[in-house]
Amino acid sequence: MADTPSAPPLPDGSVDFNAIHAAARQNHDLDKAVAEATFVHPDKLAAEKSAAKAAAEEAKAEREPTTETKPAAKAGSKES
Amino acid sequence: MGLKANKTALALAQQPIIDTFVQPSASTEVMPVSNVNLNIQGVTVQNEEYTGSIHRNGNEVIGKNVTLSFNVYLRPPAGGAVPGANAFLPGRILQAAKFTENRVSTAIPAAPEAIGANPTTSAVTLGATAAATASLYKGLLVSLASIGATYAQRLTAIRSYTAGKLATLMETLAAAPTGNYQIVPQLAYQRSISETDPDPLSQSIWLDGLRFDLVNMRVSGLRINLPVSTRQQGALPMLEVTMTGTIQATADEATPAIPALGAVPKFRDGDLWIAGKAVGGSSLIIDLGLRTAAPPNPNKPDGSDAEELVESRTTITADLQKYRKAQFDTMALADAQAQHAVWAQYGYGPGAVVSVNVPDARFNYRSPNIGQDHVTEAGDLFVDAFDRNVSIVFPF
Numbered sequence: 001m002a003d004t005p006s007a008p009p010l011p012d013g014s015v016d017f018n019a020i021h022a023a024a025r026q027n028h029d030l031d032k033a034v035a036e037a038t039f040v041h042p043d044k045l046a047a048e049k050s051a052a053k054a055a056a057e058e059a060k061a062e063r064e065p066t067t068e069t070k071p072a073a074k075a076g077s078k079e080s
Numbered sequence: 081m082g083l084k085a086n087k088t089a090l091a092l093a094q095q096p097i098i099d100t101f102v103q104p105s106a107s108t109e110v111m112p113v114s115n116v117n118l119n120i121q122g123v124t125v126q127n128e129e130y131t132g133s134i135h136r137n138g139n140e141v142i143g144k145n146v147t148l149s150f151n152v153y154l155r156p157p158a159g160g161a162v163p164g165a166n167a168f169l170p171g172r173i174l175q176a177a178k179f180t181e182n183r184v185s186t187a188i189p190a191a192p193e194a195i196g197a198n199p200t201t202s203a204v205t206l207g208a209t210a211a212a213t214a215s216l217y218k219g220l221l222v223s224l225a226s227i228g229a230t231y232a233q234r235l236t237a238i239r240s241y242t243a244g245k246l247a248t249l250m251e252t253l254a255a256a257p258t259g260n261y262q263i264v265p266q267l268a269y270q271r272s273i274s275e276t277d278p279d280p281l282s283q284s285i286w287l288d289g290l291r292f293d294l295v296n297m298r299v300s301g302l303r304i305n306l307p308v309s310t311r312q313q314g315a316l317p318m319l320e321v322t323m324t325g326t327i328q329a330t331a332d333e334a335t336p337a338i339p340a341l342g343a344v345p346k347f348r349d350g351d352l353w354i355a356g357k358a359v360g361g362s363s364l365i366i367d368l369g370l371r372t373a374a375p376p377n378p379n380k381p382d383g384s385d386a387e388e389l390v391e392s393r394t395t396i397t398a399d400l401q402k403y404r405k406a407q408f409d410t411m412a413l414a415d416a417q418a419q420h421a422v423w424a425q426y427g428y429g430p431g432a433v434v435s436v437n438v439p440d441a442r443f444n445y446r447s448p449n450i451g452q453d454h455v456t457e458a459g460d461l462f463v464d465a466f467d468r469n470v471s472i473v474f475p476f
Contacts (some may be wrong), residue, residue, distance in 0.1 A: 006214040006243070009467045012278040014165035014181035017268075021188055024211035039165035041279070044096035046167055 014039040081286035084417045087335045088200055092148060094172050095282040098386045101295040101328045102282040106336040113150040118285060120327070121145040123456055131354050136285065143382045143426065146258075147324050148285065148294060149301070154317040156474040160431050161185075162267050163302075171269060172442060174230040176281050176473065177299040177368060179269040184220065185263040192225060192260035196245060201253040202356065205243045206403050207262060214243045219270050221435055222247060225259040232350070232428050235264070235475055237437045239421045251353045264430070270367075271470040277388055277448075279291050280325065280427035286335035295352035296386035297325035304436060304472065305364040309346040316344045317426075317434065322385050324372050345434050350426030354461075355397065356410050356441075361400035362456070364424050366438065366470060369393035394463035394470060396422055396441055402448050410457065414443040422461060435473040438463055 007024070008031045016037040021067030084302040090113045091104035104110070124139035157168045162185045166172060171181050189209035195213060196205030204224065210217075220446040221235045228234040301322030307315035352359055371391040374384035405412075413420065419440035427433035438461075446459030463469050 001096040007115055007218075010159065010180035010182065010272040011274055012178065012180065012272060012276050013175065014183065016165075016183045017182050018186050018188070021211055021216070024213040025209075030213065040165075043100075043102075044279075047097050058357055063325035070280075 008034050011035070012040050081292065083256075085288075087288035088113075088468065089286045089335045089338050090116065090283060091336070092169065092172055092281050092283045094175070094281050095167055095295065095297075098280070098296060101293060103293070104284050106268070106283060106284070108335075108339055109169065110461045111152070111337050112338050112341060113152055113447060116150045116285065118287070119147045121151070123387075144327070145324075146294065146327055147300065147322055148297070149320075149322040152319040152321060154304075154306075154319060154434055154472075155174050155341055155344055156427070156431050156434060157267060158341060158431075160476065162265050162476055168267060170319060171267070172281060173299060173302075176278050176323075177296075177302045177370060178272050178274075178392065179470075179472070180272045182220075182268040182270050183303050184263065184268065185264050186267045188263040191225070191276045192258070192262040195224070195257060195261045199256045199258070201256055202251075203248045203341060204245055205259055206247055210245050210263075212245055213241075213472045215241055215468070217241045217247060217317045219439060219468045219473070220263060220268055221266055221473050221475050223262045223264050224253075224257040224345055225261070226255075227253055230428070231430060232433050233313065235425065235433065235435065237421075237423045237425070237435060237471075237473075239437075239439045250356075250421035251358070251437070252356045266473050266475040267471040268471055271394075273467050273469070274467050280330075280386065281323070283323070283325075286333065289332055289334055289456040291333045293330070293388050294323075294325050294327040295328040298328070298389060299322045299385040300324040300370055300372040301389070302368040302370055304366040304368075304470075306347050306436060308352075308362050310362075314346060317347050326382065326386070329352070345427035345432060347424065347426045352459045353421070353423045353424060354400070355408075355413060355420035359403070359408060361398055363397075363399045364422070364436075365397040366436065367395050367397065369395055394438075394454070396438060396461040396463065397458070398422070398461065399458050400446075402457040406434065410443055410446045410459070413446070414445045417442050419464075420461075430476045431474070433475050435475065437470060437471050437473070439471075440464065440466055440469065 019037040091110040093104040123142040127137040157163045193207040208447040217238045223234045238247045238252045240248045281297040303320040306317045364387040372387040373390045374387045377385045425435040441461040444460045446457045449456045
């Protein structure tokens with residue numbers, strides 16, 4: 001998308017057009033430039049980070065039982 | 081002692097998280113509004129049980145539906161410069177109605193520079209500093225040095241922009257422009273057609289010492305009403321807003337003082353251009369045609385999730401003078417169903433101009449009205465779902 005010839009659609013929120021313009025002048029990725037130029041409320045940012053952290057922990061918790069069962073199975077086989 | 085209607089005030093804050101009320105400041109986030117109507121409508125269902133007699137039990141009260149409607153006179157932001165992100169209070173309402181707040185804080189280029197080759201009366205190629213990105217400047221205002229003597233006269237709206245830097249205008253100039261151009265600093269609210277829901281608002285409304293706190297407030301109706309001020313009569317341009325949401329709490333608290341923001345720019349001594357023609361008329365109304373709905377959810381206290389925008393269908397109603405066929409043939413325009421620009425602009429100096437534009441709209445058939453001194457013509461134009469299809473711009 002670095003050479004995108006057309007401005008990306010406008011997002012929700014408040015954007016710094018001068019930053020988007022500077023990116024367009026330098027042929028940077030405009031989708032990324034629009035995302036970076038969009039103001040995100042600190043509370044929303046914190047909520048998004050918290051949700052991402054919770055999702056990562058949940059994914060980790062789902063992975064952990066699988067790793068724990070393998071040693072247990074090995075131990076069991078040795079005993080028998 | 082009764083509560084006095086004049087002691088009504090409204091404050092609003094952006095609410096980044098659904099269901100989490102943000103208390104608006106009663107000093108810095110209170111704004112002047114008019115014609116406030118807080119409508120608390122009880123929702124009931126009939127009790128169908130037999131009672132063994134002709135007498136029936138009263139209805140079951142299910143809940144309440146809350147709408148808040150008000151008008152905001154259309155004034156540019158105070159302060160003489162493009163404000164910071166989300167600082168312009170009416171802009172928060174526009175953002176909640178899916179307008180993007182596009183802040184051009186610094187002029188492009190910093191000093192006016194020469195336009196490109198081969199300008200015409202309807203298009204101009206921007207110069208070296210302009211970016212070669214199609215649609216980048218769509219709906220924004222450009223100042224062309226040769227087209228007027230004053231700041232406001234030099235401003236014109238960009239209907240479309242190509243990767244070849246060709247800016248097509250919404251007006252037909254008297255002569256092809258010469259000299260310099262500059263995209264002046266401006267605060268532009270431009271309609272986004274992205275799929276996401278914008279943040280709702282938290283609002284507090286005071287009715288002479290009684291405060292209602294409203295949460296998850298969505299814009300369920302928005303009209304940009306631009307009545308023309310004439311020698312005989314006048315009216316003030318305004319946003320007509322309806323919001324729908326939930327009552328968070330109530331409290332007794334003195335109504336805060338509302339700052340006086342000065343005179344409202346009047347729609348006259350400006351521009352009303354439709355399909356490349358300067359046309360006379362008495363009003364221009366852009367209705368965003370918003371509709372919200374609340375999905376059912378028994379986990380919530382009132383059985384519903386927060387309101388969401390579910391539809392928007394933009395229509396322009398223009399009450400215009402009737403013209404002869406050779407001047408402005410609206411029937412032919414409706415027959416052809418091509419896209420045409422609609423542009424209204426008024427006011428004078430930097431920070432005192434209001435510019436509203438729709439780059440593409442199609443004519444419906446219009447009917448002449450012969451009942452008054454002059455023949456007029458009322459009817460609609462339809463706006464399709466294009467990005468940046470409505471812009472409200474405040475240049476500095």
